[in-house]
Amino acid sequence: MDRAATLEVRGVRKSFGPIEIIRGVDLIVNRGERHALIGPNGAGKSTLFNMISGLFGPSAGEIRFMRRRIDGLRPERINRLGLGRSFQITSIFPRLSAFENLQIAVMPRFGVRFSVLYRLDRYADVNARAEELLEAVRLSGRRDVPASELAYSEQRALEIALTLASDPVLILLDEPTSGMSRPEATHVIDLIRRVTQNRALLMVEHDMDVVFQLCDRISVLVYGRIIASGSPQEIRANAAVREAYLGSLAA
Numbered sequence: 474m475d476r477a478a479t480l481e482v483r484g485v486r487k488s489f490g491p492i493e494i495i496r497g498v499d500l501i502v503n504r505g506e507r508h509a510l511i512g513p514n515g516a517g518k519s520t521l522f523n524m525i526s527g528l529f530g531p532s533a534g535e536i537r538f539m540r541r542r543i544d545g546l547r548p549e550r551i552n553r554l555g556l557g558r559s560f561q562i563t564s565i566f567p568r569l570s571a572f573e574n575l576q577i578a579v580m581p582r583f584g585v586r587f588s589v590l591y592r593l594d595r596y597a598d599v600n601a602r603a604e605e606l607l608e609a610v611r612l613s614g615r616r617d618v619p620a621s622e623l624a625y626s627e628q629r630a631l632e633i634a635l636t637l638a639s640d641p642v643l644i645l646l647d648e649p650t651s652g653m654s655r656p657e658a659t660h661v662i663d664l665i666r667r668v669t670q671n672r673a674l675l676m677v678e679h680d681m682d683v684v685f686q687l688c689d690r691i692s693v694l695v696y697g698r699i700i701a702s703g704s705p706q707e708i709r710a711n712a713a714v715r716e717a718y719l720g721s722l723a724a
Contacts (some may be wrong), residue, residue, distance in 0.1 A: 485534035537562030567621035
């Protein structure tokens with residue numbers, strides 16, 4: 474494995490019955506790199522994300538994280554190794570406050586299991602870490618607001634904080650600005666830039682303005698294959714990418 478790589482995907486394929494969705498993908502995410510995975514709908518981006526995070530096993534090939542092979546491991550085991558993931562659809566407890574959501578997310582890191590018999594305020598380490606995460610995503614002022622009452626961009630910020638709860642080395646974000654206005658997306662871009670300092674990021678995102686502003690490297694997935702990988706400038710100038718996906722966005 475490349476010694477600079479946090480994540481290395483080699484020759485990965487995924488079939489569902491006779492239909493091959495991922496057709497031999499090679500992908501490297503280096504330490505401290507913000508890497509975007511882009512491509513048209515149906516390209517296989519979510520399937521690849523699901524294999525990296527352990528929801529699916531590949532039909533062929535291998536996935537290594539921090540030099541360790543992880544294909545075949547369960548998602549919770551991969552998470553404990555240092556890979557955190559958020560999903561396109563916000564997955565929070567809507568009736569719990571922002572702080573309570575983070576308390577529950579932080580508990581496994583400190584070996585605490587949830588029980589209705591114990592009050593979480595007795596666990597100082599859990600509470601301190603939850604407060605740190607609220608501050609990191611600038612939700613301290615919304616600490617006690619039920620998650621369902623947060624603005625959409627605030628819910629996404631909370632989702633990112635939940636992803637950070639395990640202190641991951643690599644963060645996977647699935648369309649973090651989906652459905653946002655431009656001011657909301659700008660806020661989330663700034664948030665992602667801050668919280669991914671000294672971490673690796675792999676992000677699926679359809680908004681090319683977000684991708685070109687935020688990411689160091691971009692890989693383009695089309696019909697289950699990576700057709701190009703490079704800097705934003707290289708991807709903008711790539712004729713195959715322009716034809717397959719970017720079109721006028723690259724102009």
